[in-house]
Amino acid sequence: xxxxxxxxxxxxxxxxxxxxxxxxxxxxxxxxxxxxxxxxxxxxxxxxxxxxxxxxxxxxxxxxxxxxxxxxxxxxxxxxxxxxxxxxxxxxxxxxxxxxxxxxxxxxxxxxxxxxxxxxxxxxxxxxxxxxxxxxxxxxxxxxxxxxxxxxxxxxxxxxxxxxxxxxxxxxxxxxxxxxxxxxxxxxxxxxxxxxxxxxxxxxxxxxxxxxxxxxxxxxxxxxxxxxxxxxxxxxxxxxxxxxxxxxxxxxxxxxxxxxxxxxxxxxxxxxxxxxxxxxxxxxxxxxxxxxxxxxxxxxxxxxxxxxxxxxxxxxxxxxxxxxxxxxxxxxxxxxxxxxxxxxxxxxxxxxxxxxxxxxxxxxxxxxxxxxxxxxxxxxxxxxxxxxxxxxxxxxxxxxxxxxxxxxxxxxxxxxxxxxxxxxxxxxxxxxxxxxxxxxxxxxxxxxxx
Amino acid sequence: xxxxxxxxxxxxxxxxxxxxxxxxxxxxxxxxxxxxxxxxxxxxxxxxxxxxxxxxxxxxxxxxxxxxxxxxxxxxxxxxxxxxxxxxxxxxxxxxxxxxxxxxxxxxxxxxxxxxxxxxxxxxxxxxxxxxxxxxxxxxxxxxxxxxxxxxxxxxxxxxxxxxxxxxxxxxxxxxxxxxxxxxxxxxxxxxxxxxxxxxxxxxxxxxxxxxxxxxxxxxxxxxxxxxxxxxxxxxxxxxxxxxxxxxxxxxxxxxxxxxxxxxxxxxxxxxxxxxxxxxxxxxxxxxxxxxxxxxxxxxxxxxxxxxxxxxxxxxxxxxxxxxxxxxxxxxxxxxxxxxxxxxxxxxxxxxxxxxxxxxxxxxxxxxxxxxxxxxxxxxxxxxxxxxxxxxxxxxxxxxxxxxxxxxxxxxxxxxxxxxxxxxxxxxxxxxxxxxx
Numbered sequence: 001x002x003x004x005x006x007x008x009x010x011x012x013x014x015x016x017x018x019x020x021x022x023x024x025x026x027x028x029x030x031x032x033x034x035x036x037x038x039x040x041x042x043x044x045x046x047x048x049x050x051x052x053x054x055x056x057x058x059x060x061x062x063x064x065x066x067x068x069x070x071x072x073x074x075x076x077x078x079x080x081x082x083x084x085x086x087x088x089x090x091x092x093x094x095x096x097x098x099x100x101x102x103x104x105x106x107x108x109x110x111x112x113x114x115x116x117x118x119x120x121x122x123x124x125x126x127x128x129x130x131x132x133x134x135x136x137x138x139x140x141x142x143x144x145x146x147x148x149x150x151x152x153x154x155x156x157x158x159x160x161x162x163x164x165x166x167x168x169x170x171x172x173x174x175x176x177x178x179x180x181x182x183x184x185x186x187x188x189x190x191x192x193x194x195x196x197x198x199x200x201x202x203x204x205x206x207x208x209x210x211x212x213x214x215x216x217x218x219x220x221x222x223x224x225x226x227x228x229x230x231x232x233x234x235x236x237x238x239x240x241x242x243x244x245x246x247x248x249x250x251x252x253x254x255x256x257x258x259x260x261x262x263x264x265x266x267x268x269x270x271x272x273x274x275x276x277x278x279x280x281x282x283x284x285x286x287x288x289x290x291x292x293x294x295x296x297x298x299x300x301x302x303x304x305x306x307x308x309x310x311x312x313x314x315x316x317x318x319x320x321x322x323x324x325x326x327x328x329x330x331x332x333x334x335x336x337x338x339x340x341x342x343x344x345x346x347x348x349x350x351x352x353x354x355x356x357x358x359x360x361x362x363x364x365x366x367x368x369x370x371x372x373x374x375x376x377x378x379x380x381x382x383x384x385x386x387x388x389x390x391x392x393x394x395x396x397x398x399x400x401x402x403x404x405x406x407x408x409x410x411x412x413x414x415x416x417x418x419x420x421x422x423x424x425x426x427x428x429x430x431x432x433x434x435x436x437x438x439x440x441x442x443x444x445x446x447x448x449x450x
Numbered sequence: 451x452x453x454x455x456x457x458x459x460x461x462x463x464x465x466x467x468x469x470x471x472x473x474x475x476x477x478x479x480x481x482x483x484x485x486x487x488x489x490x491x492x493x494x495x496x497x498x499x500x501x502x503x504x505x506x507x508x509x510x511x512x513x514x515x516x517x518x519x520x521x522x523x524x525x526x527x528x529x530x531x532x533x534x535x536x537x538x539x540x541x542x543x544x545x546x547x548x549x550x551x552x553x554x555x556x557x558x559x560x561x562x563x564x565x566x567x568x569x570x571x572x573x574x575x576x577x578x579x580x581x582x583x584x585x586x587x588x589x590x591x592x593x594x595x596x597x598x599x600x601x602x603x604x605x606x607x608x609x610x611x612x613x614x615x616x617x618x619x620x621x622x623x624x625x626x627x628x629x630x631x632x633x634x635x636x637x638x639x640x641x642x643x644x645x646x647x648x649x650x651x652x653x654x655x656x657x658x659x660x661x662x663x664x665x666x667x668x669x670x671x672x673x674x675x676x677x678x679x680x681x682x683x684x685x686x687x688x689x690x691x692x693x694x695x696x697x698x699x700x701x702x703x704x705x706x707x708x709x710x711x712x713x714x715x716x717x718x719x720x721x722x723x724x725x726x727x728x729x730x731x732x733x734x735x736x737x738x739x740x741x742x743x744x745x746x747x748x749x750x751x752x753x754x755x756x757x758x759x760x761x762x763x764x765x766x767x768x769x770x771x772x773x774x775x776x777x778x779x780x781x782x783x784x785x786x787x788x789x790x791x792x793x794x795x796x797x798x799x800x801x802x803x804x805x806x807x808x809x810x811x812x813x814x815x816x817x818x819x820x821x822x823x824x825x826x827x828x829x830x831x832x833x834x835x836x837x838x839x840x841x842x843x844x845x846x847x848x849x850x851x852x853x854x855x856x857x858x859x860x861x862x863x864x865x866x867x868x869x870x871x872x873x874x875x876x877x878x879x880x881x882x883x884x885x886x887x
Contacts, residue, residue, distance in 0.1 A: 233740065254715050255716065426754075436862070447852055
């Protein structure tokens with residue numbers, strides 16, 4: 001097994017541009033009892049991933065969800081949902097898969113994993129988690145976290161999250177990720193022992209703080225702008241879509257009333273009766289068809305939501321660059337000012353303000369020995385500063401190179417996935433139209449027999 | 451009001467329905483509309499046909515005609531029905547070409563009424579006149595008065611709430627035109643009503659207003675007499691078949707009312723759905739502007755949703771203009787039919803009351819007096835007319851509803867077909883592989 005990437009230096013090693021395992025090589029994720037082949041194929045996520053745990057292809061699935069009660073950190077009873085994660089390794093020869101690991105995790109542990117990845121791989125667009133609370137709901141959907149439909153959709157979302165990581169060329173090699181899949185007990189402690197919380201740059205969390213950066217990489221500035229716009233437009237889209245779903249539901253359901261009244265009317269008619277009665281039945285079919293239609297559409301909404309959250313991840317990478325650039329510029333500024341101080345001390349001219357200079361003026365000139373000492377200190381600091389600047393520069397350039405590589409990978413993935421999502425949405429609409437034509441054609445035939 | 455001598459009925463072989471007096475009509479003074487291109491008021495005034503409805507001269511019927519309530523007259527009427535349904539249609543009426551008239555006192559719409567007929571009652575083979583809604587209203591009232599034993603088709607609603615509905619909008623005028631056209635066609639199809647004098651004048655007179663004024667005086671007298679004759683009698687029990695009709699009409703109107711409410715609710719929901727769609731489509735456009743490779747697919751989806759929105763708007767417009775008005779018409783129809791049923795009850799009640807009065811008189815040889823016989827005739831004619839009309843109405847209703855509901859299904863099918871086409875056409879666009887950058 002490969003060494004865990006526990007030191008932050010890991011992030012600077014260049015990542016392979018080509019992802020391991022092509023997205024088009026098909027999908028074998030087992031999702032509960034049914035294969036979610038169609039949907040996941042669209043997301044282009046490859047479950048078969050070669051990684052360094054034994055050079056075997058593995059399959060990951062979040063196959064079950066279970067309600068549990070337990071005691072939380074404050075020793076209070078709480079109810080939560082636990083998810084079963086199953087890992088299978090696939091034999092090359094016969095394609096059969098063998099269950100190698102199976103453990104239960106709850107949502108907060110997924111969050112912990114992600115937060116860890118964010119700290120250790122700041123140049124990676126880290127896959128997002130499914131939403132914590134149900135948002136963009138339309139009236140029929142429950143906003144309750146315990147609602148079975150919400151739990152089911154979350155299960156799928158969590159599986160997708162793991163598959164995304166497993167198919168990422170860099171993230172899939174992470175030891176903590178491996179342990180997440182294989183080590184049930186003690187995993188939380190292991191993660192915390194990495195001390196990643198300490199390494200986290202708190203400024204990254206401060207989304208609205210602005211840093212005056214003089215020379216950011218223009219591409220990142222544009223990208224950050226893009227990610228803001230993307231978040232805004234997808235939010236809007238999801239909100240309106242929820243309202244559209246609501247209204248569509250209403251239209252279909254009201255037609256169900258025709259069923260009842262046609263039936264009642266047919267009772268007083270002689271020749272018209274049969275036609276009316278059977279037409280009424282078709283109206284009932286029509287009214288009940290909307291439930292499945294809208295359930296399918298929720299999958300489309302989930303696909304959009306993933307990219308809504310991905311936009312945030314994208315923004316985080318841009319932000320990291322901004323901060324690195326800021327730190328670099330600050331360090332350069334500091335170095336320049338020290339150099340100037342040194343020069344002034346050496347030549348005796350005072351152009352820059354310094355405390356020492358002021359006190360000298362107030363309390364009299366210092367001795368040549370004192371001056372020499374100060375110059376020496378400054379020269380040391382300047383040396384150190386120059387070294388630091390060099391390494392910061394190197395860091396910055398490495399970061400830009402690696403981050404941009406991952407961003408390009410992400411862009412391709414996004415375009416592929418969203419195209420597939422749009423196609424599947426169009427297919428859903430087509431199916432809905434065909435059902436509508438069918439029902440009304442049947443009703444028309446009944447009416448013609450009146 | 452001096453008039454020329456009434457013209458004799460041209461005898462042209464087999465007697466047309468025109469020869470047969472209306473069972474409840476006036477007697478011997480049959481006039482023909484012949485010769486003059488426009489019937490003069492005098493001529494029209496002299497005709498008793500239709501104006502002296504319920505006053506039956508005692509046995510005074512022209513020679514050659516059968517007695518009113520006999521089975522043969524009934525048979526003749528039925529035969530004529532077959533003829534009308536078949537090939538020998540001889541009267542065609544159309545309502546079209548609405549025009550707005552702006553006068554100092556008011557603004558109103560007139561419609562062109564075109565009549566084509568080979569009937570002898572019409573001087574010319576073709577007529578074209580302009581009428582406004584209140585003329586139709588007048589016609590209907592006259593028909594109700596002059597043919598009280600028949601079911602008169604309904605008119606579209608008279609009053610529209612100003613400010614809510616635009617009386618001069620294209621949609622409103624077109625909806626009304628269709629309803630007025632249906633109204634006249636229903637009368638045209640009726641073997642008795644289509645020969646009504648007022649109907650004829652309505653279709654042919656250049657100046658309807660003066661005719662209306664002429665008729666007013668007589669109208670009131672007749673109106674009064676009707677009231678005198680049939681008012682104030684209470685029927686004990688409705689005969690089974692008419693009770694059944696009454697029950698049927700009650701339930702029928704109830705169900706139609708429910709359907710009307712459901713249809714309105716559907717349209718309301720569809721309009722609200724449309725509002726959301728109109729916001730939904732453009733968001734894809736906004737997104738498209740941010741993207742590179744996805745720009746075309748997203749724009750395509752936006753356009754597609756736009757097309758579906760348009761299709762939905764067409765559906766709601768069609769339902770509002772074509773479906774709801776016809777439903778409402780039938781509700782009005784069944785309401786007016788119920789009042790005809792009540793009138794029938796009153797005629798029967800009068801007869802029974804008079805019969806009872808005679809029985810109580812304790813004569814040795816009770817002879818049914820003439821006026822009681824008159825009542826009996828009246829009742830039996832009414833029953834016969836009503837039953838015939840009910841049957842005709844049931845048939846027409848069945849056809850009308852078949853057409854109406856099939857139309858509703860059709861409109862929905864067309865809506866889905868338009869949407870299907872829109873979505874299917876963008877699939878290739880979405881699947882298009884972009885050229886390598």
